[in-house]
Amino acid sequence: MNTHSLNTTFLDIPYLNHFLGELCLPGSKSITNRALLLAALARGTTHLHNLLWSDDTHYMAESLKKLGIANMRFSNDFKDAEISGASGKFSSKKAELFIGNSGTSIRFLTAAASLGNGDFTLTGIDRMKERPIRDLVDALIQVGAKIDYAEKEGFPPVVIHANGLGGGTMHIKGNISSQYLTAVLLAAPCMENPLTILVDGELISKPYVAMTLRMMQEFGVHVENENFQKFCVPNTGYISPGDYTVEGDASSASYAFASAAIAGGPVRLYGIDQNSMQGDVYFAEVLSQMGAEIVYGKGFIDCKRGQFPLQKIDCDLSSIPDAAMTVAALCLFANGTSTIRGIGSWKVKETDRLAAMKAELSKTGAKISTTENSITITPPDEFLPAEFETYNDHRMAMCMSLAAFGISRSQKIRILDPLCVNKTYPAYWKDLKMFSGANFEIPSAK
Ligand SMILES: O=C(O)C1=C[C@@H](OP(=O)(O)O)[C@@H](O)[C@H](O)C1
Numbered sequence: 001m002n003t004h005s006l007n008t009t010f011l012d013i014p015y016l017n018h019f020l021g022e023l024c025l026p027g028s029k030s031i032t033n034r035a036l037l038l039a040a041l042a043r044g045t046t047h048l049h050n051l052l053w054s055d056d057t058h059y060m061a062e063s064l065k066k067l068g069i070a071n072m073r074f075s076n077d078f079k080d081a082e083i084s085g086a087s088g089k090f091s092s093k094k095a096e097l098f099i100g101n102s103g104t105s106i107r108f109l110t111a112a113a114s115l116g117n118g119d120f121t122l123t124g125i126d127r128m129k130e131r132p133i134r135d136l137v138d139a140l141i142q143v144g145a146k147i148d149y150a151e152k153e154g155f156p157p158v159v160i161h162a163n164g165l166g167g168g169t170m171h172i173k174g175n176i177s178s179q180y181l182t183a184v185l186l187a188a189p190c191m192e193n194p195l196t197i198l199v200d201g202e203l204i205s206k207p208y209v210a211m212t213l214r215m216m217q218e219f220g221v222h223v224e225n226e227n228f229q230k231f232c233v234p235n236t237g238y239i240s241p242g243d244y245t246v247e248g249d250a251s252s253a254s255y256a257f258a259s260a261a262i263a264g265g266p267v268r269l270y271g272i273d274q275n276s277m278q279g280d281v282y283f284a285e286v287l288s289q290m291g292a293e294i295v296y297g298k299g300f301i302d303c304k305r306g307q308f309p310l311q312k313i314d315c316d317l318s319s320i321p322d323a324a325m326t327v328a329a330l331c332l333f334a335n336g337t338s339t340i341r342g343i344g345s346w347k348v349k350e351t352d353r354l355a356a357m358k359a360e361l362s363k364t365g366a367k368i369s370t371t372e373n374s375i376t377i378t379p380p381d382e383f384l385p386a387e388f389e390t391y392n393d394h395r396m397a398m399c400m401s402l403a404a405f406g407i408s409r410s411q412k413i414r415i416l417d418p419l420c421v422n423k424t425y426p427a428y429w430k431d432l433k434m435f436s437g438a439n440f441e442i443p444s445a446k
Pocket residue numbers: 029030031104176177178179182204205208209321322345
C-alpha cells in the first residue's frame with residue numbers, strides 16, 4: 001500500500017482538552033507479521049482474524065505471495081485471511097521483495113527465504129538501507145545460508161542464494177535488535193536439523209522474543225528457553241492451529257492511554273489486557289506509576305487521569321522501546337524532570353529516534369538532553385505552538401500529537417507528513433478526532 005507521499009502534507013491540530021471513549025484497538029503489528037509468516041510456513045490452512053492492515057503488514061503479505069504463497073485470501077477490510085501453508089519451504093525460485101521500512105518484515109523474511117531454493121533480493125526505502133542486518137546474516141551463515149550485500153556491507157539490500165538451512169548450533173547477538181533472534185527462531189523448526197541458539201551478550205526488547213516463543217507454541221512448536229541465553233528448537237515444522245486471532249496493538253494503545261492520562265479520560269481500550277503477550281502493555285504500568293488510574297479487565301484496559309498531576313519518573317525501558325517514545329512525550333506533562341534509560345536502539349529504527357525526539361520535544365519549550373542510551377525531559381514552563389517534523393516515522397507523528405493537549409486555547413500545532421502513521425496505525429488521526437471531539441482536517445492519501 002505505502003499510502004503516503006513524504007512531506008507533501010501537514011495536519012493542524014487545535015488545542016485539545018478532553019479525550020474519552022471506547023475503542024477496539026487495531027490488530028498488533030508484531031503479532032500480525034508473525035502470524036502471517038507462521039501460517040505461510042505451517043502445514044494446513046489457517047484462518048487469521050483481527051489482522052492489522054497497514055504498510056508494514058502489507059509488505060509482509062505481498063512478500064509471502066511473491067515467495068510462492070498463492071493461496072492467501074483476505075477479506076475486503078484485510079482483517080481476516082485464509083492462508084494455505086507451504087509446509088516449511090517456499091516454492092518461488094526467484095523474487096525481489098520491496099519491504100519499505102518494515103524492520104520485522106525484512107528480518108523475518110531474510111531467515112525464512114533462506115529456507116527455500118532460489119535467489120531472493122530483499123530491499124526497501126533509503127532508511128531501510130541504513131538499518132543494520134549484519135548480526136542476523138552472520139548468524140544465518142553459521143547454519144548454511146549464502147547471503148550477499150548488494151550495496152553497503154552489513155545493511156540491506158540483501159541477496160539470498162537459498163539452498164535450505166542445516167540447523168545445528170548458532171551464536172547470535174541481540175544488543176542492536178531482538179528481531180534477529182526472532183527471525184532465526186521463526187525459521188528454525190523448518191531447518192534440516194534441530195537448532196541450538198546461543199545469545200552472545202545483552203539481549204534487548206526481550207518481551208518480543210517471549211511473544212515469538214508463545215506464537216511458535218500456538219503453531220505447535222515448543223522451544224526450550226534457558227533464561228533468554230540459550231534456545232533449543234526442534235525441527236518438527238509448524239502445524240496450523242486452524243483459527244488464530246490477533247490481539248489489539250498495545251503500542252498503538254499507548255497514545256490513547258497517554259491522552260486520557262493527560263486530558264482526563266476515561267478511555268476503555270478493547271483487545272489487550274494483563275495477559276497480553278505484548279510487552280508494551282507495561283506502558284499502562286508506567287502510567288500508573290506516574291499517577292494515572294489504570295483498571296485491568298478481561299479483554300480491556302481502562303485509563304483515566306489520577307487525583308494528582310503526573311509524576312516525573314526515572315526508569316529503564318529497554319524492554320519496551322516503542323512505547324518508551326510515548327512515555328518520553330508524556331513526560332512533557334509531568335511535575336518535574338524525568339529520565340528514560342535503555343533506549344540506545346532508538347538510533348537504528350525508522351529514523352534516529354534519539355536525535356528526532358530531542359529535536360521535536362525541544363520545540364515545545366521543554367529542555368531535553370540525551371546520552372547514547374537515555375533521554376532527560378524537563379517540561380516546558382509554557383507549551384509553544386510548534387510545527388513538528390516526523391522524519392517518515394509513524395511514532396514521531398503520534399507522539400508529537402500529544403503536544404496539542406499542552407498549548408493554549410487559541411493555538412494549534414502542525415504535524416508534517418501526518419500520513420506516515422500508515423506504517424502501523426492508519427486510523428490514528430480519525431481516532432484522535434473522535435476521542436477528542438476536536439475539529440481538524442485529515443489529509444487524504446494521494
Ligand atoms: O519483534 C518485533 O515485533 C519488534 C521488536 C522491536 O524491535 P527491536 O527488537 O529492534 O527493538 C520493536 O521496536 C519493533 O517495533 C517490533
